[in-house]
Amino acid sequence: MPSTKERLVTPGIRPLIAGNWKMHGTLREAAALAEAVRAGAAASPPAADLLVCPPFPHIHVLAVALLGQGVAVGGQDCHAAAKGAHTGDVSAAMLRDIGASHVILGHSERRADHGEADADVRAKVAAALAAGLVPVVCVGETEAQRLGGEAEAVVRRQLAESLPDGFAGIIAYEPVWAIGTGRTPTEGDIAAIHGTIRDSLAARFGAAGQGMRILYGGSMKPGNAKAILALANVDGGLVGGASLVAADFLAIAASAG
Numbered sequence: 001m002p003s004t005k006e007r008l009v010t011p012g013i014r015p016l017i018a019g020n021w022k023m024h025g026t027l028r029e030a031a032a033l034a035e036a037v038r039a040g041a042a043a044s045p046p047a048a049d050l051l052v053c054p055p056f057p058h059i060h061v062l063a064v065a066l067l068g069q070g071v072a073v074g075g076q077d078c079h080a081a082a083k084g085a086h087t088g089d090v091s092a093a094m095l096r097d098i099g100a101s102h103v104i105l106g107h108s109e110r111r112a113d114h115g116e117a118d119a120d121v122r123a124k125v126a127a128a129l130a131a132g133l134v135p136v137v138c139v140g141e142t143e144a145q146r147l148g149g150e151a152e153a154v155v156r157r158q159l160a161e162s163l164p165d166g167f168a169g170i171i172a173y174e175p176v177w178a179i180g181t182g183r184t185p186t187e188g189d190i191a192a193i194h195g196t197i198r199d200s201l202a203a204r205f206g207a208a209g210q211g212m213r214i215l216y217g218g219s220m221k222p223g224n225a226k227a228i229l230a231l232a233n234v235d236g237g238l239v240g241g242a243s244l245v246a247a248d249f250l251a252i253a254a255s256a257g
């Protein structure tokens with residue numbers, strides 16, 4: 001069997017282009033952005049599934065507006081517990097209840113801002129799965145780790161410790177130093193890490209791991225998306241800044257598939 005690192009497309013995987021809107025926008029702005037994405041995708045359907053992840057307060061309105069329109073809606077975090085005395089938190093079941101189908105978990109900004117460790121992420125992933133959400137689990141090395149030659153080991157460890165047994169979902173490789181900086185790894189480095197991720201998913205989850213989507217995230221823009229999305233084991237993108245401009249998000253989606 002050829003190494004998964006040599007495959008140019010992951011057979012049978014439809015790309016996913018996901019927008020992480022982070023903590024941006026009023027409800028009015030979010031609704032307008034969602035409508036522009038919906039209309040653009042309807043006018044010129046991309047060869048990729050689309051997902052937008054707005055801030056919590058906007059999810060329900062957008063989920064209603066986008067229902068059946070070919071653009072899924074997700075959250076950016078959830079609590080590990082099903083319910084309880086957790087002021088300010090939101091459960092996975094609440095997200096599912098208001099129309100979210102996906103949830104981003106373990107984003108490096110949550111790991112940094114809220115001290116989330118791999119074990120916390122694993123508990124949240126389990127909660128998301130129990131609630132029927134598709135988790136989008138983020139992994140990625142810091143710049144110091146990359147310079148120290150530890151990128152692959154860090155990502156392997158994050159995968160091993162952030163994914164519960166029986167995991168079914170999506171992985172996003174987001175090198176911390178590439179987020180919001182305009183810098184990206186070389187195409188060779190992206191392909192190498194995605195190959196490592198594929199190998200570790202396949203080793204742990206077998207055929208299911210071969211079929212899981214692995215997204216790239218970190219300064220993905222219309223100008224670099226086509227080359228990145230063409231790499232082996234890159235099954236889509238998790239887009240931050242460029243997802244806040246409908247034309248850019250749609251241009252990235254148009255370069256998938």
Ligand SMILES: O=C(CO)COP(=O)(O)O
Binds near residue numbers: 020174179180217220
């Ligand atoms: O963090 C990201 C997506 O989750 C990437 O953000 P940017 O696309 O703004 O670099």
